[in-house]
Amino acid sequence: MASEGQSLVVFECGPACRCGAECSNRVTQRGIAARVKVVRHRQKGWCLHAAEDIRRGAFVCQYAGELLTNAEANRRHLIYDCPEYHSSGRPPPALLVVREHLPSKTASLRLNIDATHFGNVARFVNHSCDGGNATRVLVRQTGWPLPHVALFANREILAGEEITMSYGEVKADESTLQTAPPCYCGSSNCIGLMPRDVA
């Protein structure tokens, strides 16, 4: 899983603030905010569904996982990309790579969060080629050096609907056609292939 381009950044109170957990500017810090359930799909594996209506703009959950160095993320990408990995019965890879363009615009921070082995329900959010109904947002907390990744509903999500997001753009180049895994998102613009990981 990868994402190219700039993610939206929001700012919240954090360890350097005097306010407590009840502060209204700590929206993403109180755990999973919507009732959700994990449902099995024949082709996509486990999926995250809304168990109640989720209003547009609402925080759903953080994307929790192991925070990796770039070198370790690249090493794991190689492992996760191997066909043997997928046929081994091990959990599907959930290594998310997001970039934050720093204010200077000349540098960017690459954040590698691997939820394959340790994570929360966000690891069950599947890809949709139409962008999905959840958007990834970087959350910076005052006094905390690194951003967190949070999922927000980008439209109203009805109870029973699958919660999806975009893993990145699908490039229909030759290497993608040969190596990209099949996509079953069912969107009208889906070409039947998932985005390939970009390190």
Ligand SMILES: C[S@@+](CC[C@H](N)C(=O)[O-])C[C@H]1O[C@@H](n2cnc3c(N)ncnc32)[C@H](O)[C@@H]1O
């Ligand atoms: C982060 S996991 C998502 C949860 C996963 N479905 C599971 O069973 O654990 C990413 C993996 O889910 C599957 N997946 C996600 N979106 C998919 C889609 N649109 N079509 C097919 N498989 C998908 C792929 O196996 C992918 O490597």
